[in-house]
Amino acid sequence: MPVIACPSCKKTITNIRGYENTKEGRKIKGQCLNPKCKTNYFRVPETRTMARILHFDIETAPMEVYAFSNKTEFISAPMLKRDWYVICWSANWDDSEKVISACQTPQEAKNSNDRTNQVDDKRIVEQLWHLLDAADIVVTKNGKTFDVPKMNERFLCYGLPPLTQYRHVDLQINLRNFGFSWKGLDAVRKRMGGEGKIPTDFTWWKECMAGNPEYLKKMSLYCGKDVLENKILYHDIRPWDNQHPNMGVYSLTGNPCCPVCGSEDLEELSVTYKTQTNTYPQFRCRECGHVPRGRKTTKKTTVQLVG
Ligand SMILES: [Zn+2]
Ligand SMILES: [Zn+2]
Missing domain, CATH: 3.30.420.10 (Ribonuclease H-like superfamily/Ribonuclease H)
Incomplete structure (x- = not known):
């Protein structure tokens, strides 16, 4: 991921203040943290996630x-x-x-x-x-x-x-x-x-x-x-790390992505993750190797009893 540099003073310490959907796609809203600059900027992201x-x-x-x-x-x-x-x-x-x-x-x-x-x-x-x-x-x-x-x-x-x-x-x-x-x-x-x-x-x-x-x-x-x-x-x-902050919430594209590294290069695995009542699809991130699972069940459960 490239460094988010201030377009005005070129310092790298800038604060991302969210993003906005425009005709050209999602744009980052930010403000430079250099007290002498404080430039507000608005630009098309070069990265898939805005997590700093x-x-x-x-x-x-x-x-x-x-x-x-x-x-x-x-x-x-x-x-x-x-x-x-x-x-x-x-x-x-x-x-x-x-x-x-x-x-x-x-x-x-x-x-x-x-x-x-x-x-x-x-x-x-x-x-x-x-x-x-x-x-x-x-x-x-x-x-x-x-x-x-x-x-x-x-x-x-x-x-x-x-x-x-x-x-x-x-x-x-x-x-x-x-x-x-x-x-x-x-x-x-x-x-x-x-x-x-x-x-x-x-x-x-x-x-x-x-x-x-x-x-x-x-x-x-x-x-x-x-x-x-x-x-x-x-x-x-x-x-x-299955507890890592979810990069999906920082995604700039909104596409499914690896929760730990933000990569969108994911492969669905043939084996599902099973709880007591449901089965969920599993994926392998081709970039970092993490194995996230889908939030939605793969099929309507046939399980009637538990315990
Ligand atoms: Zn600046
Ligand atoms: Zn990954």
Whole structure:
């Protein structure tokens, strides 16, 4: 799918505001999210679906606390020296190769650790808010328990309004269907023959908190690599995902399409899917391999009794 770029300023961050049926077919209505541009546009789609899928990942600084024990203990609020904050984030639109990243400046990192307990991640947090607000579907790994609630906390603290509603695909939940010995991104990707994560150690976080520009850069690249590895995993896993947001509702043609990838190249299978009372046609997507089923039964049921 080609990137939806603003026809005026050519920035790729544009917000699709629905579509309208015209004589030339369905047209996309959109508005550029660049605050200096905000151009409204109206054009014939080049894509079959208008779903904007965003991959993202964040790296955070740990809390700094007083502790009486090196074992896990409850740390009460007065024991806090400095709360967590966002060091950097990376994101990628699914139809683009480009990794979008934002990272604290050395000064912002130093400000976050200057003992005033006012962290300085507002600039990069606001940037991520705008990106997430433009997404229809957000893809993360472990984002339902980590990245999304963490970012919601930052958005709330900085007085940002709630994001426009989006669907969330968390690969950690998808991985429950597969018996990997380790469900971490590095282990899963390596088991599947991929590259895995860039190796790190806790020094990286210490150097970032000290505002070391070399390590801030390294952390940002590390985060970007995670996003790209997550993206590969997403494309490998989604044909298996029967809970994936239905691309049919984002279709620009209105033709039957694969619920996970939006392809209209489907083959009806000879074997039907059977419930207790009905049979449904099954299809194979020739593009991604997913097997969706029809919503309508294949024939009038002859089943009279159940249970
Ligand atoms: Zn623009
Ligand atoms: Zn498909």
